[in-house]
Amino acid sequence: MIFADFLRNRRREQLSASDLAALEDSVWDVQKTRARQLIAHARQPIRMSTYLMEGFICRYMDDRNGLRQLVAVHVPGDFVDLHGYPLGRLDHDVATLGACKIALVPHERLDRLLVERPNLTKLLWFSTLLDAAMHREWIFRLGRLDAVARVAHFFCEIEAKLRAVGLSDGQHFAFPLTQADLGEACGMTSVHINRMLRELRERNLMQVQRNRVTISDLSALRRLSDYDPSYLFIEG
């Protein structure tokens, strides 16, 4: 099943078997991508939306000097660029971070789903509103938190999202991002990130080793970063 993780532990129970089958039928192709592959270019017309089955994808914007700000990191189960369906083009680039498996849904098939399936339409809308909620949380992170709290907050979000789709047990998860990626997500240099990761390790809160995160004290990590996961609308 392609959409096995879509809205898992969120509003999955509202997705009827019939709607799920229609969503599965809407997929044009499933592709394996390499790491660091551009999926959607900013300002160019797009005719398909990407559902992430495996791996990590980011949205990003580059400044005039080529310095990058990640504006979202997506995990399996995310319908990554559903925004491009009503917008017709994106205002940012979308690229894989590690190797990924994606499903491509042509917009004309989404047109049909929207006409025929109001409940599925509402859930797809819910999915894009989740992205909006995450963007608000990222603004809070970058505007309000100091360096160590920003990094802690980032990991709290990734952990919660991965746990919702069964890819974190609350303590351990695979994490293919580099310190440079983390810097671009948290608005810091990679040297700064390195120091903050060391601080988190020395406080016995979490550590990153060989593309794997181990969180020793999730409650303390959340307290440190003012993290409240309610914006993710994860149930249970």
Add this chain to the structure above:
Amino acid sequence: MPRDGVFDQAGEAYAEEGQVMLDGPDGVAVSLTPGAAEQTARALLRAASDARRQLDGRELES
């Protein structure tokens, strides 16, 4: 933190691999070259001195 967002808590500065990192308060997290950090430090001291004079002037007026 006062309601107008002015902090009475100082930021912290560290040196790491030839960069100066300034963290907090609030959403401050920047890395500077040593030269830029020195200039920033001087500018901060000047601005703090000016701000103190403004506060003293306000007290005299009231």
